[in-house]
Amino acid sequence: MSSAKKLFIKTYGCQMNVYDSERMAEAMGAEGYVTTDRPEDADMVLLNTCHIREKASEKLYSDLGRLRPLKNARPDLKIGVAGCVAQAEGAEIIRRMPLVDLVVGPQSYHRLPDMVKSKGAVVDTDFPAEDKFDHLPKRKALRGPTAFLTVQEGCDKFCAFCVVPYTRGAEVSRPPERLIAEARDLVERGVKDITLLGQNVNAYHGGDWTLARLVRELARVDGLERIRYTTSHPNDMEDDLIAAHGDEAKLMPYLHLPVQSGSDRILKAMNRKHTAEQYLRLIERFRTARPDILLTSDFIVAFPGETDEDHRATMDLIREVHYGAAYSFKYSARPGTPAAEKPELAPEIGDARLQELQALITTQQRATQEAMVGREVGVLYEKAGRLENQMVGKSDHLHAVHVEDAAGQVGELVRVRITASSTNSLSGVRLG
Numbered sequence: 457m458s459s460a461k462k463l464f465i466k467t468y469g470c471q472m473n474v475y476d477s478e479r480m481a482e483a484m485g486a487e488g489y490v491t492t493d494r495p496e497d498a499d500m501v502l503l504n505t506c507h508i509r510e511k512a513s514e515k516l517y518s519d520l521g522r523l524r525p526l527k528n529a530r531p532d533l534k535i536g537v538a539g540c541v542a543q544a545e546g547a548e549i550i551r552r553m554p555l556v557d558l559v560v561g562p563q564s565y566h567r568l569p570d571m572v573k574s575k576g577a578v579v580d581t582d583f584p585a586e587d588k589f590d591h592l593p594k595r596k597a598l599r600g601p602t603a604f605l606t607v608q609e610g611c612d613k614f615c616a617f618c619v620v621p622y623t624r625g626a627e628v629s630r631p632p633e634r635l636i637a638e639a640r641d642l643v644e645r646g647v648k649d650i651t652l653l654g655q656n657v658n659a660y661h662g663g664d665w666t667l668a669r670l671v672r673e674l675a676r677v678d679g680l681e682r683i684r685y686t687t688s689h690p691n692d693m694e695d696d697l698i699a700a701h702g703d704e705a706k707l708m709p710y711l712h713l714p715v716q717s718g719s720d721r722i723l724k725a726m727n728r729k730h731t732a733e734q735y736l737r738l739i740e741r742f743r744t745a746r747p748d749i750l751l752t753s754d755f756i757v758a759f760p761g762e763t764d765e766d767h768r769a770t771m772d773l774i775r776e777v778h779y780g781a782a783y784s785f786k787y788s789a790r791p792g793t794p795a796a797e798k799p800e801l802a803p804e805i806g807d808a809r810l811q812e813l814q815a816l817i818t819t820q821q822r823a824t825q826e827a828m829v830g831r832e833v834g835v836l837y838e839k840a841g842r843l844e845n846q847m848v849g850k851s852d853h854l855h856a857v858h859v860e861d862a863a864g865q866v867g868e869l870v871r872v873r874i875t876a877s878s879t880n881s882l883s884g885v886r887l888g
């Protein structure tokens with residue numbers, strides 16, 4: 457029987473939160489906590505939250521409501537709220553939900569072990585002078601051969617709809633030598649595929665290093681086979697990063713480049729500081745450097761003031777780019793953002809536009825997958841498939857691929873011929 461304390465973490469929202477949850481689990485691991493996937497067994501429940509849209513935020517409160525019986529039965533159960541709702545609402549969370557013991561923001565979670573030991577409710581939403589990464593224990597590879605690596609946090613862009621500049625603060629880049637060391641360490645633990653994370657990842661500036669330089673140096677790390685980065689902003693794109701897609705074999709042919717809207721009028725109202733044409737020209741340059749690059753984006757429909765014509769411009773842009781996939785959202789007014797001051801469109805308008813846009817994206821996603829059939833791609837095995845003699849992994853273009861392979865091992869990077877496409881994945885056979 458182990459006497460280790462158990463920690464249950466639920467992660468909402470983006471990949472940065474997935475990364476932060478892993479680091480929080482490691483910080484608590486150093487205090488003797490092991491993770492569990494059952495909240496009923498946990499000594500501590502941590503909800504790592506997202507504030508980006510109202511729905512995501514409200515989810516926290518319904519989940520907290522559901523934890524009430526557990527807390528009533530076991531008053532010593534610690535309940536913590538982390539992430540962007542913690543940052544935005546702070547002590548208000550405890551006022552609204554007194555069962556919460558601690559509230560910790562995204563920049564201060566290295567203090568979590570101390571907070572857990574303190575008696576009574578604690579709130580820490582500082583942007584501390586010390587760097588949390590200096591205080592966190594070394595990484596463990598928790599997710600097989602792929603890993604996230606946060607290189608940059610925060611955003612200075614202030615898109616009119618977005619809470620991120622307020623919840624995650626100003627743009628800060630981590631020192632490059634630390635990142636190279638962290639990457640080497642991950643590779644020693646079996647990681648072959650690293651996704652560099654940042655709210656504005658291509659705004660990365662570590663001393664005089666840009667993201668392109670970081671990518672090029674990481675490409676020299678033996679054993680690291682694949683590099684990706686997300687999320688980028690069109691206005692921070694440097695020439696050398698585009699070039700790297702053409703000449704750095706380890707940089708994968710995949711780019712998530714949100715545009716949000718295809719209407720110049722709406723882009724202006726959103727404070728995006730670029731036009732649809734500038735975005736399209738940028739995409740063209742990526743395709744020149746790497747013709748098979750798979751593009752994805754984010755879209756917001758029904759931004760305040762969006763007309764049918766604006767929406768048509770977005771649909772036209774999508775047709776022109778032809779995406780491999782995209783995330784699309786109905787505009788959600790967020791407290792404290794400039795757009796929240798403006799009158800909202802009727803919800804049915806947003807619902808109809810979202811449906812139309814998603815139908816188009818689905819068609820493009822299917823076509824992109826169909827076009828892979830017959831092609832040879834790299835696949836990194838992440839786990840055994842549900843069928844016998846089957847492995848599952850991600851292709852260079854980030855498609856999930858089921859591969860017939862009796863001898864396959866997790867962590868192997870193999871060549872695969874794609875033979876079929878289904879709704880959300882591809883199938884293929886191993887070559888050689």
Ligand code: 5AD
Nearest residue numbers: 617618714754755756785786787788
């Ligand atoms: N309403 C709807 N979608 C939003 N996003 C950010 N803020 C909002 C909002 N207020 C979307 C954007 C962004 C993605 C992460 O979430 O498309 O790129």
Ligand code: SF4
Nearest residue numbers: 611613614615618620
């Ligand atoms: Fe939000 Fe815009 Fe910054 Fe992206 S670039 S995090 S959408 S403010």
